[in-house]
Amino acid sequence: MTAPYFxxxxxxxxxxxxxxxxxxxxxxxxxxxxxxxSARKLAGQFYLTDLTVFKVMFSAVVTAMLGLFWLGRIGVLxxxxxxxxxTYLVPQLVGGLLFGVGFALGGLCPGTxxxxxxxxxxxxVALVFGMWCxxxxxxxxxxxxxxxxxxxxxGVLTLPQVAHVPYGVxxxxxxxxxxxxxxxxxxxxxxxxxxx
Amino acid sequence: MSGNRERWIAxxxxxxxxxxxxxxxxxxxxxxxxxxxxxVPALARTVARxxxxxxxxxxxxxxxxxxxxxxxxxxxxxEEYERYHLxxxxxxxxxxxxxxxxxxxxxxxxxxEGGAHAAQAWVLLRALGYRNVYFLRGGLYEWLEQVMNPTxxxxxxxxxxxxxxxxTLSRYFGGVPRSDIRTPPxxxxxxxxxxxxxxxxxxLPTRTTSTRLDAIRRRGC
Amino acid sequence: MISASLRASPRPYANPYxxxxxxxxxxxxxxxxxxxxxxxxxxxxxxAAGVVSAAAPEAARANPYFARYLGGDGPWLDWxxxxxxGVGIGGFLSALVAHRLHLDIERGPRLSxxxxxxxxxxxxxxxxxxxxxxxxxxxxxxxxxxALLSVGSWLFVAGAFGAAYLVAPLLRRLWT
Numbered sequence: 001m002t003a004p005y006f007x008x009x010x011x012x013x014x015x016x017x018x019x020x021x022x023x024x025x026x027x028x029x030x031x032x033x034x035x036x037x038s039a040r041k042l043a044g045q046f047y048l049t050d051l052t053v054f055k056v057m058f059s060a061v062v063t064a065m066l067g068l069f070w071l072g073r074i075g076v077l078x079x080x081x082x083x084x085x086x087t088y089l090v091p092q093l094v095g096g097l098l099f100g101v102g103f104a105l106g107g108l109c110p111g112t113x114x115x116x117x118x119x120x121x122x123x124x125v126a127l128v129f130g131m132w133c134x135x136x137x138x139x140x141x142x143x144x145x146x147x148x149x150x151x152x153x154x155g156v157l158t159l160p161q162v163a164h165v166p167y168g169v170x171x172x173x174x175x176x177x178x179x180x181x182x183x184x185x186x187x188x189x190x191x192x193x194x195x196x
Numbered sequence: 197m198s199g200n201r202e203r204w205i206a207x208x209x210x211x212x213x214x215x216x217x218x219x220x221x222x223x224x225x226x227x228x229x230x231x232x233x234x235x236v237p238a239l240a241r242t243v244a245r246x247x248x249x250x251x252x253x254x255x256x257x258x259x260x261x262x263x264x265x266x267x268x269x270x271x272x273x274x275e276e277y278e279r280y281h282l283x284x285x286x287x288x289x290x291x292x293x294x295x296x297x298x299x300x301x302x303x304x305x306x307x308x309e310g311g312a313h314a315a316q317a318w319v320l321l322r323a324l325g326y327r328n329v330y331f332l333r334g335g336l337y338e339w340l341e342q343v344m345n346p347t348x349x350x351x352x353x354x355x356x357x358x359x360x361x362x363x364t365l366s367r368y369f370g371g372v373p374r375s376d377i378r379t380p381p382x383x384x385x386x387x388x389x390x391x392x393x394x395x396x397x398x399x400l401p402t403r404t405t406s407t408r409l410d411a412i413r414r415r416g417c
Numbered sequence: 418m419i420s421a422s423l424r425a426s427p428r429p430y431a432n433p434y435x436x437x438x439x440x441x442x443x444x445x446x447x448x449x450x451x452x453x454x455x456x457x458x459x460x461x462x463x464x465a466a467g468v469v470s471a472a473a474p475e476a477a478r479a480n481p482y483f484a485r486y487l488g489g490d491g492p493w494l495d496w497x498x499x500x501x502x503g504v505g506i507g508g509f510l511s512a513l514v515a516h517r518l519h520l521d522i523e524r525g526p527r528l529s530x531x532x533x534x535x536x537x538x539x540x541x542x543x544x545x546x547x548x549x550x551x552x553x554x555x556x557x558x559x560x561x562x563x564a565l566l567s568v569g570s571w572l573f574v575a576g577a578f579g580a581a582y583l584v585a586p587l588l589r590r591l592w593t
Contacts, residue, residue, distance in 0.1 A: 004452030043525075047585060056437040057559060072226030079228070082565070087569030089568075092552065097547070119512040129541065134548075142481060172217045
């Protein structure tokens with residue numbers, strides 16, 4: 001039985017939604033347990049006082065990336081069937097820049113804001129509401145943004161493809177970068193701080 | 197984050213990650229298509245038992261019945277697909293077979309112009325693990341001859357029955373069954389649906405009373 | 418049970434690397450079971466589409482951004498929307514067990530409650546715009562696209578972190 005199970009037809013929509021709920025619960029639990037429901041903790045990332053965001057996110061990326069590679073290699077998972085979001089160079093970069101500004105302002109991202117709201121943080125509730133209004137407004141204005149939205153499409157484009165290296169080499173380089181990053185993060189956090 | 201235990205856990209995780217990362221470049225491609233297995237005896241048996249292909253009439257019936265999980269796949273070029281393709285057919289680009297988006301239980305029927313490319317694609321899709329794969333042995337020519345322009349050639353009772361069934365199917369797809377067996381003109385050619393003689397995009401084989409598809413010189417596959 | 422949780426002192430946070438690996442395994446589970454990754458902003462989009470569709474069905478269908486959420490089983494049974502409900506439940510349960518449930522407005526020491534709620538709303542709105550343009554957020558692009566080594570996703574991460582670090586010094590009043 002090869003994975004992805006849903007893609008290969010092993011269960012239907014109802015099963016998929018059950019999976020969504022269970023996966024979501026695990027997702028939320030992991031985020032909250034690391035303190036990612038706390039805006040002050042998250043904001044500490046950008047003042048180099050608390051690099052939890054970096055550690056959690058990059059650990060997650062490396063774990064899933066290694067999982068994808070190795071499960072694919074041993075034939076348990078057909079990774080060509082896993083949905084890879086398409087690349088749109090300019091809109092995604094600009095969207096990222098805007099997102100970063102909003103993140104520094106609000107201190108929470110969409111996923112963590114739901115965790116914050118669910119644990120009683122009213123700032124999380126405000127951010128969820130703001131986010132929803134932002135998406136709604138952007139959607140309503142979409143016809144005006146459509147041309148920009150569709151700029152520089154590149155289809156499914158991966159780092160190994162652009163760097164012209166085998167997938168495994170890209171995986172190794174990302175792991176290396178992560179480990180170097182984590183060691184640096186530990187050193188930065190350990191620095192004595194005057195004031196905060 | 198302090199504490200010896202936490203540091204050791206972190207170091208342990210890092211060691212695992214580093215190991216898996218170091219081995220990755222040595223492991224080859226993670227894509228299943230690059231490690232597909234061709235089970236030669238099994239495939240050969242399927243071919244010998246003629247369970248690898250379907251006739252055009254069978255395919256026509258499957259399409260008409262809206263058979264669950266049926267995917268009709270055109271393996272010709274995108275341009276040829278655009279100009280004409282079988283009803284409900286999708287285009288399958290042979291040069292991007294690493295990403296093949298079908299369910300494991302789907303019934304895949306491949307066709308090409310004459311059938312050779314479709315037969316090759318059959319082997320490849322079986323190698324990728326799909327079980328219910330078939331191809332149209334005579335290709336598009338077989339569809340045009342059997343479904344779009346079936347001819348009454350055999351005047352026995354069984355032959356007439358078969359023709360009647362084929363004619364019903366043919367009309368469903370907008371074809372023109374021909375029951376006139378007296379004198380098929382020597383240079384009769386099978387017209388592509390919707391095309392005039394002048395604009396028919398496939399230079400079609402001419403028919404004689406003893407035409408067999410495998411005697412037709414193929415342009416492409 | 419909740420009141421007991423509210424009275425007890427909060428437990429320490431989990432080791433970020435352990436939580437990160439756990440999160441990565443959740444993401445991997447999604448890949449293996451569903452053939453797709455996680456997300457969050459998509460849930461906002463589908464619920465927005467649902468509301469617009471309820472208020473003005475024709476307008477919703479005519480809007481190319483919302484229309485895509487109106488097919489299939491509809492916007493309210495969108496996979497991401499169910500998933501994000503799960504995220505809330507999971508966050509709540511984790512906080513319950515760790516005694517971290519309490520009503521609060523987290524803010525920097527120099528910021529008033531109201532100002533904090535405003536900046537949260539504003540930050541959220543800007544992130545909403547960014548997430549639409551980028552086809553996702555930290556969950557859908559940074560985590561999911563990042564693990565899949567998608568170029569656009571890594572560009573998104575670079576942009577997001579870059580911009581955040583650039584504007585953070587201007588926003589010190591909010592957090593310090």
